[in-house]
Amino acid sequence: MYFKQFFDNKLAQYSYLIGCQANGTALIIDPMRDIDQYIDAASDENLTIVAAADTHIHADYISGLREFAERGVKVYASDEGDKDWKYEWLKNSDYDYQLLKDGDTFKIGNITFKAWHTPGHTPEHLSYFITDGAAADEPMGIATGDFVFVGDVGRPDLLESAAGQKNVMEPSARTLYKSVEEFKSVPEYMQIWPGHGAGSACGKALGAIPESTVGYELRYNNSLKSATSEDNFVKFILEGQPEPPLYFARMKRDNKMGPAITGGLPKPKRLTLKELEKVSKQDDAVLLDTRSREDFSLNHIPGSLLSTLNKQFNTVAGSYITEDEDIYLVVEEHQLDEAVRDLYRIGYDRIVGYVTPHDVEMYGEQKIGPLENVQTETFEALEDVDDDSVVLDVRKATEFNEGHVEGAMNIAHTRLLPRMDEVPSDKKIYVHCQAGARSAVASALLMKNGYDVVLIDDDFENYKRHQPA
Numbered sequence: 001m002y003f004k005q006f007f008d009n010k011l012a013q014y015s016y017l018i019g020c021q022a023n024g025t026a027l028i029i030d031p032m033r034d035i036d037q038y039i040d041a042a043s044d045e046n047l048t049i050v051a052a053a054d055t056h057i058h059a060d061y062i063s064g065l066r067e068f069a070e071r072g073v074k075v076y077a078s079d080e081g082d083k084d085w086k087y088e089w090l091k092n093s094d095y096d097y098q099l100l101k102d103g104d105t106f107k108i109g110n111i112t113f114k115a116w117h118t119p120g121h122t123p124e125h126l127s128y129f130i131t132d133g134a135a136a137d138e139p140m141g142i143a144t145g146d147f148v149f150v151g152d153v154g155r156p157d158l159l160e161s162a163a164g165q166k167n168v169m170e171p172s173a174r175t176l177y178k179s180v181e182e183f184k185s186v187p188e189y190m191q192i193w194p195g196h197g198a199g200s201a202c203g204k205a206l207g208a209i210p211e212s213t214v215g216y217e218l219r220y221n222n223s224l225k226s227a228t229s230e231d232n233f234v235k236f237i238l239e240g241q242p243e244p245p246l247y248f249a250r251m252k253r254d255n256k257m258g259p260a261i262t263g264g265l266p267k268p269k270r271l272t273l274k275e276l277e278k279v280s281k282q283d284d285a286v287l288l289d290t291r292s293r294e295d296f297s298l299n300h301i302p303g304s305l306l307s308t309l310n311k312q313f314n315t316v317a318g319s320y321i322t323e324d325e326d327i328y329l330v331v332e333e334h335q336l337d338e339a340v341r342d343l344y345r346i347g348y349d350r351i352v353g354y355v356t357p358h359d360v361e362m363y364g365e366q367k368i369g370p371l372e373n374v375q376t377e378t379f380e381a382l383e384d385v386d387d388d389s390v391v392l393d394v395r396k397a398t399e400f401n402e403g404h405v406e407g408a409m410n411i412a413h414t415r416l417l418p419r420m421d422e423v424p425s426d427k428k429i430y431v432h433c434q435a436g437a438r439s440a441v442a443s444a445l446l447m448k449n450g451y452d453v454v455l456i457d458d459d460f461e462n463y464k465r466h467q468p469a
Contacts, residue, residue, distance in 0.1 A: 020109020120176020
């Protein structure tokens with residue numbers, strides 16, 4: 001059996017290529033939308049991908065399942081869960097597909113895959129037992145998707161906190177408890193191949209180790225250890241979950257109803273400075289600046305959004321850009337493909353054009369249009385806050401509850417766009433987070449929407465050190 005794990009650093013997402021070398025066929029589990037990466041990797045091993053499978057309807061990225069189906073590859077998906085969480089785009093389609101129930105099996109060469117219904121994170125969630133028939137008649141491991149991670153389990157609150165369903169958070173947690181109880185009876189030697197690693201918003205304490213075993217997780221996974229009773233587990237698993245990025249609801253919808261088929265990655269054109277001037281005045285366009293917050297603060301085109309091309313790029317872009325907006329990038333030429341691919345993975349197809357950071361400099365120097373900066377201060381500036389000012393803390397609620405500036409508002413940066421009306425538009429807004437990164441992107445969003453903003457680019461520890469004991 002051939003086994004390869006893929007990892008997307010920004011989404012902290014794992015996909016798996018599993019192949020039978022005896023007959024040269026392979027399956028991909030939980031593919032991302034840009035499926036060329038898997039096809040190329042399989043080809044390098046003289047394997048042909050003949051099947052693809054999802055563990056569940058994903059919330060954090062666009063699945064590549066439909067892209068594979070479009071190419072004639074057989075796809076497998078869950079037929080478990082209630083009527084609201086079915087793969088609508090597969091039902092009655094002309095695709096080659098099979099919908100799976102608990103206990104259903106299928107084979108790729110000598111390898112057997114057995115579906116195991118593990119609801120809780122989502123109602124339809126499947127895990128897959130994987131048996132290498134050339135070597136054994138029992139499974140060696142489980143592709144657990146968003147059920148069991150290294151160090152955590154999949155959060156059960158997303159249908160409510162991200163997808164907008166009412167009063168399902170606690171029932172989902174109780175369903176997850178029942179799945180965990182089943183997990184405890186799985187042989188401890190069995191390997192765990194999770195759907196996400198550290199940095200994913202699909203849990204609150206995921207580890208960075210790429211795989212584990214059932215026995216290890218039962219001993220050291222705090223979420224599993226909390227399942228000494230149903231009530232104890234529910235309380236533990238719902239406490240401290242971070243606010244989900246805004247785009248999660250859209251991913252749920254698109255993966256359920258069917259992602260758009262575009263024929264490949266968008267191919268944005270390089271803009272002239274005159275074209276950039278026109279874009280800067282378009283109401284239905286977004287200029288997304290991928291530079292560092294320091295460079296953006298010094299000068300940027302008015303109305304730009306900031307999303308530095310780092311691990312938070314997808315989260316910020318996905319929380320601040322709507323699906324009906326054309327996207328133009330400020331990005332280094334050698335990073336263009338990376339930025340486009342990252343946006344494409346979370347469903348942004350309207351990436352129309354781009355300029356480089358040097359173009360922005362020329363835009364200002366040649367006086368094509370104005371550039372602006374961000375007023376930046378340290379926490380000492382909060383001494384000047386008066387009745388005409390507001391402190392906006394864009395950290396997570398859990399961080400805010402551990403300590404905050406007296407009188408500050410708290411809106412997590414990933415939820416700021418839909419809650420913008422809560423921020424007073426007639427006051428100066430002092431924006432801060434823990435160390436400046438989240439407050440920088442939030443400041444750019446507020447400035448784009450006409451707010452008078454001061455960015456506190458400082459470490460919150462500096463503020464705490466100067467407070468009375």
